[in-house]
Amino acid sequence: MxxxxxxxxxxxxxxxxxxxxxxxxxxxxxxxxxxxxxxxxxxxxxxxxxxxxxxxxxxxxxxxxxxxxxxxxxxxxxxxxxxxxxxxxxxxxxxxxxxxxxxxxxxxxARYDFSAIPGFVEGADHFYNLEGSNTLKKKLNDFNGGTIVVGVSGMPYKCTPAPLEAAFLLHDMFKSRNLRDKVNIVYTYPMPMVFPDKGISDFALRLFKEKGIESVLDFKLKEVDPKSRDLISADGKKIHYDLAIVAPPHRGxxxxxxxxxxxxxxxxxxxxxxxxxxxxxxxxxxxxxxxxxxxxxxxxxxxxxxxxxxxxxxxxxxxxxxxxxxxSGGALMVTGIGKASMISSNYNLSPVFMPESYSFYWLKLIYNxxxxxxxxxxxxxxxx
Ligand SMILES: Cc1cc2nc3c(=O)[nH]c(=O)nc-3n(C[C@H](O)[C@H](O)[C@H](O)COP(=O)(O)OP(=O)(O)OC[C@H]3O[C@@H](n4cnc5c(N)ncnc54)[C@H](O)[C@@H]3O)c2cc1C
CATH class of the missing domain: 3.50.50.60 (FAD/NAD(P)-binding domain)
Structure with a gap:
């Protein structure tokens, strides 16, 4: 046998x-x-x-x-x-x-190496496991104003579009609660773009402009200071946050x-x-x-x-x-409540993405x- x-x-x-x-x-x-x-x-x-x-x-x-x-x-x-x-x-x-x-x-x-970023556990939130998602849900429900930073600690991390999706969804969530003007949304990324592919990055930046989401690029997270509530990069840049939603460092x-x-x-x-x-x-x-x-x-x-x-x-x-x-691989990227686009790629094809539509959003709900x-x-x- x-x-x-x-x-x-x-x-x-x-x-x-x-x-x-x-x-x-x-x-x-x-x-x-x-x-x-x-x-x-x-x-x-x-x-x-x-x-x-x-x-x-x-x-x-x-x-x-x-x-x-x-x-x-x-x-x-x-x-x-x-x-x-x-x-x-x-x-x-x-x-x-x-x-x-x-x-x-x-x-x-993959496993998450939270200890690789000092202060991560005490100062940052995430949606990368069930416990993190449930805690974040409570914090978002109680959040009435201030700065939310959505970021990525380093490459690689699971589901490349997920942090972008979170930023788009935050915009819609606070808009529907009539709090959008009280919430500042900042997106940080460790590369000079907001996504590893230039076409998708440009598309996301256009959406950021429409939705009033700021971006801080080339931000390589080194430390979280939970007392002062700052994210600190390897080259000493600081971003103040009231809520930090960060993809943790990933390892095998x-x-x-x-x-x-x-x-x-x-x-x-x-x-x-x-x-x-x-x-x-x-x-x-x-x-x-x-x-x-x-x-x-x-x-x-x-x-x-x-x-x-x-x-x-x-x-x-x-x-x-x-x-x-x-x-080959692909993902449906939610760009807000009721909208999504589809990304697909393989070794011979740099990521192709299809424009946002309600159909892709619907497909994502069905797929879930x-x-x-x-x-x-x-x-x-x-x-x-
Ligand atoms: C927030 C989030 C959103 C995502 N969105 C999407 C999406 O929209 N589309 C998409 O395609 N992907 C998405 N992903 C990514 C997707 O979930 C992962 O890429 C996928 O689960 C990888 O499958 P895997 O089998 O490699 O690893 P996993 O599904 O993580 O499974 C690994 C398994 O190995 C087990 N294991 C580990 N060590 C041992 C050991 N020593 N002995 C025995 N078992 C062990 C673990 O317990 C675990 O069950 C998302 C991920 C996250 C976190």
Whole structure:
């Protein structure tokens, strides 16, 4: 019997395990294959919902489900934490067992390194996990005037448009509460643009002008001073805030650091087309965990999960794996209540974005619901 071990039950891991189970169902029935998903959490989280909670656009109960409710039959859930991966000996040591695998898919996502920015925990808020989103929701409800800074501590971070979306939504929220003239919204970014792509940055700057949102560029956050309520950059610039909403520093999982094959920020180095961990034909990494220069986005994690599932099936069926990842990913960027635009890109195409419309906003609302029964459950596996 061959063992496929998937580590991480987030967007990429669930998608990979479910696609594998559909594609290998006959072999699973004949006990020729087993698919193991290693994930310590009881829940699978739909993280795009964390941005919606503070603005009252989603309820927290809509952003998570018990993992076994989204897993396809045939996938064995091991509710354990992976402690160390040995790529040479094809094994994963967890807090309770040791798994010897034939194929490995690492989908351990990103962790937040709050301690990298002194004062972050005491002085800044964020919407990057459920707890942060709920706290921010309360603070926004109580906020009646002053300066709100929306910023990014450094690159890379999850969902590149999310901080822009937050700035646009803040404008609409305070406008609808008749408080917009009492609230100053400032957006900071560590690059000389408000988004890594010039076309999208120019588009966002036009919207900033319409909505009266200020921007401070090339602002590389070094410290938060919770007493004076200042954000301080590496070159000594200070921005005063009453509420600071900041994307925290992102790193790869500690598992990668302990296992000794990550880069200096614990991202897993992979081949950009095959998604193989460099030098290991039977081991892959997908989603936020990789060092690839693509968005840290659920759409990317899902596209990569499909590629890896196909490559493993090709290998098991005795073919030379041919399926390659083309760098594709996309996002629906909310530009205010009732409006969104769509961004898509791949390795050969710099980000293309479609003008804002109500249809894209509607699509985003629908997707927030259908994610659970469509993407997470890999129901399109037959045609993918
Ligand atoms: C506020 C916000 C808004 C977003 N909006 C969008 C959007 O609009 N569109 C979009 O495409 N993407 C969006 N994203 C990004 C998207 O959620 C992530 O890119 C996606 O979840 C990545 O999937 P992943 O499987 O790589 O990681 P994750 O979904 O983070 O899952 C990683 C899993 O690995 C597990 N794990 C970690 N270490 C171990 C270990 N040692 N052993 C076992 N398991 C482990 C974790 O518990 C976790 O369950 C958003 C993210 C945020 C935070």
């Amino acid at each position: 061959k063992t496929i071990a998937v580590i991480g039950g987030g967007s990429g891991g669930i998608s990979a395990a479910n696609h594998l189970s559909y594609k290998l169902r006959e072999k699973l029935k004949r006990n020729e294959i087993r698919i193991i998903l290693i994930e310590p959490s009881r829940y699978h989280y739909y993280q795009p919902g964390f941005l919606e909670i503070p603005f009252g656009l989603m309820r927290q109960e809509e952003t998570y489900k018990e993992i076994d409710k989204v897993l396809a039959t045939g996938v064995t859930l091991l509710q354990e934490k992976a402690l160390k991966i040995d790529l040479e000996n094809r094994s994963v040591q967890t807090d309770r067992s040791k798994i010897i695998y034939d194929f490995l898919v690492i989908a351990t996502g 999982s500690e598992l990668i650091a302990v296992s000794g094959f990550g880069d200096q920020f614990d991202w897993v180095p992979v081949d950009k087309f095959t998604l193989n961990i460099n030098g290991h034909k039977n081991a892959f990494a997908i989603g936020d965990a990789t060092n690839l220069q693509v968005s840290k986005a659920g759409s990317v994690a899902d596209a990569e999960a499909i590629v890896v599932a196909k490559r493993i099936v090709e290998e098991i069926d005795g073919y030379n794996p041919e399926t390659l990842y083309d760098g 619901k259908v994610y659970w029964n469509m993407t997470a459950k890999a129901v399109l596996s037959e045609v993918a």
